[in-house]
Amino acid sequence: MKGKVLLVDGFSILFRSFYAMPPNMTAPDGTHTNAVYGFLSILNKEVEEESPDHLAVAFDLPSPTFRHKLYPEYKGTRKPAPSEFTEQIPVLRSLLDQMGIPVVSAEGWEADDVLGSLAGQAEASGYEVRILSGDRDLLQTVTDSTVVVIPKTKGGQTVYEHYSPEDVQETYGVTPQAFIELKALMGDASDNVPGLPGVGEKTAQKILAQFGTIENAYAHVDELKPPKAAAAMRDGYDTLLLSKELVTIRRDAPVTFDEEAFRMGNIYTPEAYDSFKRLGFKSMLGRFGDVAVRSPSERKRAAEAGDPDSFLPYFEGKDIGVSAVFQDGAFYGACICSSDRSVFLPRRLGEDLLRRNIAEAVSRSSSAATVDAKGLLRWMRADVSPRMVDCVVAAYLLNPLKSDWNCESVASGFLNESIPAREEVLGKSVNMLTDPAAISDFALTEADVALRSAPLLLKSLEDAGMLPLFRDVEMPLTYVLASMESNGICASKDKLKEYSDKLGVRIADLTAEIYREAGQEFNINSPKQMGIVLFEKMGIQGAKRTKTGYSTAEDVLEKLAPDHPIVAHILEYRSCAKLKSTYADALADYIRKDGRIHTSFNQTITATGRLSSSDPNLQNIPMKDDMGRRIRKCFHPAEGCVFVDADYSQIELRVLAHMSGDENLINAYRQSKDIHRTTASQIFHVPFEEVTDQMRRNAKAVNFGIVYGISSFGLSQGLSISRKEADEFIDQYFRTYPRIKDFLDGLISSAKEKGYAESLYGRRRPIPELNAANYIQRSFGERAAMNSPIQGTAADIIKMAMNRVMRRLSADVPDAKMVLQIHDEILIECKEADADRVADILRTEMAAAADLKVELETDCHIGRDWYEAK
Known part of the structure; x- marks a missing residue:
């Protein structure tokens, strides 16, 4: 062989990438880039894998092809491609030009025909050929010298299926040439190719195994089984022959395999470097070497x-x-x-x-x-x-x-x-x-x-309209965050070691108990082994199967835990193991010579405007159970100081009350009643005093779920109730607070019209998913449209509160230090004598951060460690 040729099905790989990559990938100027990025990732991988000597990309042209002339309804059922996709086609073609990769098309012919023709010519010239495509129609072009490579998503990763003649035979039960017959019999809904009614892949394979070709099957139609297939072939033979012509890739397209023009050079050119940077493809820039x-x-x-x-x-x-x-x-x-x-x-x-x-x-x-x-x-x-x-x-x-x-x-x-x-x-x-x-x-x-x-x-x-948000909130906040990072927070290595040891003892006890309940030892960290033990050997009902075995995800196990002690122990084991590795053992490495941990507060990471932290991440310090909360005992103030901790109470629900203007929710807050008990009283039609703890828990799940656009399915899963009950809870909630439904629907409509959601203070969150063709992506967009204004407003308020608190502390208690901000919580380190004064500043300034229709309330505590202050 003279060398290797890589031929790429441009539109197919680009379209596959569009749906495989996150829809919110954009260049700094807002141009959608997910399809282009995915295409380049696949191309880079294949170039590295195959080391081709020649390279070309085939593209369809927008004009009708000879197949449309044969059958005007060809591809007639296809919906127009989303604008987020079509805007990326010229971007990719421009990039390919800058990379020196030839693009080949032919008027009146499809890319498949172009690829088949180029492959045939290259093979005849003595080359090995690799065709990279997401379209299995091209399997008919496979020969001893031509391999079709098809990217496929498996387990969240892109894998590459390579098809030789033997692979086609093994996978589809036919030769590459007979693959044409198979496609013709089956038809193709995506291309609107009719095929033979009622005949699927298995029946088609049986027909071809017996008769070899469509023509031979028709010659023996009386022997054809099942009878329905025989009847369909008698009635629709002409249509079947048309289908065969439509699915057959032509090898005589007016294109030429130009060895010199297709020769593979350095595709990472200075011109391409500019565009890769402009598009934000930072992870690919290392490929350009010294450029x-x-x-x-x-x-x-x-x-x-x-x-x-x-x-x-x-x-x-x-x-x-x-x-x-x-x-x-x-x-x-x-x-x-x-x-x-x-x-x-x-x-x-x-x-x-x-x-x-x-x-x-x-x-x-x-x-x-x-x-x-x-x-x-x-x-x-x-x-x-x-x-x-x-x-x-x-x-x-x-x-x-x-x-x-x-x-x-x-x-x-x-x-x-x-x-x-x-x-x-x-x-x-x-x-x-x-x-x-x-x-x-x-x-x-x-x-x-x-x-x-x-x-x-x-x-x-x-x-x-975001200049005030930038000038008055975000830029002052940089001063606050710089101060907090410099301050850091004291942490005790000895207490972390003590906490780690306690977790280790508990993990060992749980391991022994789990083995006893299972009647055998197994790797508790292996989902596969655990699934077999729980659902096969112990016979626990409620298993959920996946492609790789039984699911042992947390949401699956939580439903089983109340009835099966071993499952409850496994969940506790996992929690303790994570606490030990992620916090008890890892945090000690972040303590500097001054005895303090200096985390980095990230102002430009989250789409909602919330702060995050890294090196280490202190935003995820556990709060659900007491064992997790005990990690806070390891954080302490400096000698002679105490912590003062203030946390907004239900800030997102209060923001919802204000923004929706729902009088019932507003009045519930103004009456200073337990909001979850009040909601439960309304939903379940019982007096406030007769609300049970379970009713309150259910109402709380609905209250906070509404903020995040929860569905009846999500609520039913969270509360372990039926979809019907969950629907009734949500319907009753909206009857109780009638303006909230209109408000949330309005947020979706506004975001669809504007292309973004907006907080009370003008913070914008683009939501391209609202226009996605994919239902799951579109549903995500609708949830984001509902919760982003609320979360964004809450983020704005906590930032304004931090700025106000910092100004007051600087003026009135200059020795006090703001050391942490987590979610809706602010932690201050101050001298013990100043604690009450600092607590008053926190309450006053946090309450005054926003003027809402309901008061902003805080829970404020003083303690000698973070656990005690919280």
Whole structure:
């Protein structure tokens, strides 16, 4: 063989990727990219796997083909492709052009015919051929030299099925040539090919096994079984022959296998690099090796090192961009630039001196833009007077579905420029002290991008009505988060070790008890072994089968636990094992020399506006059971201090009451009654005093479920009741609070019209899933449309509360420290003598954070560790 040719079915792979990849993947400018990203991922994988010498992609053209002339109804039942898909076709074709990958089409012919013709020509020229497609019609082209590769999703992963002639025979019971006959007999609903009525795959296989071809089967129609198939063939033989012609891939399309034009070169070109960055395909940039395209402004700017005192007057009253370079917590240099001047300041000038001077330069400027305000403020240890512009935070507000905003994506999304990623300039493991030019280059680029993108971002925020949210909520919050990250929270290694040991003892006891109840030992961490023990050997009813065996997911086991002690023990075992590995053992590694854990608070991750934390993630500290809550005993205040903890009470339900304007819900809160007991009284038609604990639990599930757009199925699963009962609960809920249903329906309608949901304070969450053809995706979009305004508003309120509390503490109790924010909870460390005063500040400022139709209430406690304060 002379080499290998890879031929790609462009439309088929693109369409498959559209439904296989998350629908909310977008470029920084909002262009949908999930199909293109998926296509490139599959192409990259196949190129790596096959190492082809030649490569081409075949695309259908929009004009009718010869099959439409034969049969006008051909593909007549297909719905138009979603606009989110069609807008990606020209994006992909442009990318392929930039990558030097030839695209082949032929007027009046389908891509299948183009692929079959090119494959035949390449094979005749002595090449091995690989056809990459999601269309099994192409299996008829398989030969000893041509293999069809079909991507398939299995277990959430993409796997690749390779079909040789033997594979086709084994899978479908026919040869590749007879696959044409099989498709003709079966018909094809997606292409509106009629086939033989009543004949499916198994019957078709039997017919072909006996007679070989359609024509031969018709010649022996009296012997054909079953009788219905014989009758159908007598009546519809002409249609069957038409079907055969329609499904037959032609090998004589007017295309040419051009060895030179199809020759595989370096597809990771500088032109493609620009587009990959612009589209946000960050994970693929490593394939480009040394390719790095710098912006024109970057090439013009030069680093200037000098006495920091000499540069301050130059930036007086100007708009500036600021960048500081850190690696593993260490400072390496900083840059300040304006429209006419840029200065790089290496750390050899003295970090303390630079810290003071940069803070003063920022204060003297008219505005200061950066791509990491939180990191800069944490380093400067100063509260600078003008409001800074964090371009990453601004970009996140404009597109919160993208969770990895950084300097490169801001540059590509808002300046339409490609800049090198951090690791491309600084390297992943290079000691940057030895390369001051790289540090200067990187700092200048970041400062320049911030300076030039800031006005564009601010204008976009103003046009979207989110400038007040950015100026008054998000930017002040960066100061708060910088302070919290610097503060950290004390944690005890000894108490974590003690907690871990207790968990270890409990895990050992549970293991022994589980083995005793099962009557044998098995791997409790193996779902397969556990499923066999529970559902086969012990005969527990209620098993749920999956493709890989029995499901032992938590929701399945929770339903069985009340009646089967072994299941309850398994659930407790899992909980204890997770607590031990994720928290008790892991958190000790995060305690620094100061005895405190300094988590990172992420402001630009969640689509709803909520904060998250990482390294370590303290947002998921368990709260459901006492064993989980005990982890909080390991967190303590500094010597002579206490914790003051305040938590909003049912903030999302209160937001729902306000936004819906439902008088019944509003009055229930104004009467200061137990809201869940009140709802239960209304739903179950019993006096308030006679509501049982079970009724209250059911009402609570409905109350909070409504906020998240829960379905009757979801409620029935959560409460272990029938769908009918769940429907009745929800219907009665909406009768009890009649304006809520109209309000939620209105949120869906508004989001469909606008393309996004909106919080009370203007925070937007795009919801492209509302227009998805897939029912599951569309249903998700509807739930998001209902809960995003409520969650987003709650997120806005807690952020405004944090800002208010921080201002009051700074003015009245400057020694107090805000150390954690988790969900609706704020934790303060202060001197014991100041605890009551701090508690009063928390109650007052959190209640005043928003003016709603119902009061915002907080639960506030003081304690000598986090457990006691909570």
